[in-house]
Amino acid sequence: MAKPSRSRKKGKKWAASPEDIERARRVAAGLEASFTLPPPPGALAPAP
Secondary structure, rough: OOOOOOOHOOOOOOOOOOHHHHHHHHHHHHHHHHHHOOOOOOOEEEEE
């Protein structure tokens, strides 16, 4: 019988600080805008 994989061990969950939450919100807003707002004139096309 094979041993269970040790790499699937669950890690501890860390409490997110207000700074972490604010940074995550800014990153999410930037990503959403990059996919929803039309690119400015003269912008390079994204790589395929």
